[in-house]
Amino acid sequence: MFRSSTSLANNFCPLNVGVTRTFGVSMIKTESIQIQCPQCGETEFEQPDNVQDDDFVKCNHCKFEMMLADLKEVGIEQAKEVIIPEAKKEIENMLKKAFKGFK
Secondary structure (H helix, E strand, O other): OOOOHHHOOOEEEEOEEEEEEEEOOOEEEEEEEEOOOOOOOOOEEEEOOOOOOOOEEEEOOOOOEEEHHHHHHHHHHHHHHHHHHHHHHHHHHHHHHHOOOOO
């Protein structure tokens, strides 16, 4: 059963996706990427107290509503858009260093 969005409290805050990237053996970088509203790109959402995955959250800017679980999936896709190009670049740099001097 889904909780109604009418029970939203005045909790406005960014929602984040935790990201851990490992490049090479010793380089580990962890950060948090703010989830953007799929409609307008805003990063602050209204959510109920003790928010659960089946609760609805509402964009503070455009008032678009969706379940938190669905918004998390959107956030994972948004994080991939950031991480994949960074990983490709880092791997290219690692390969260039590894094969430097070979012709």
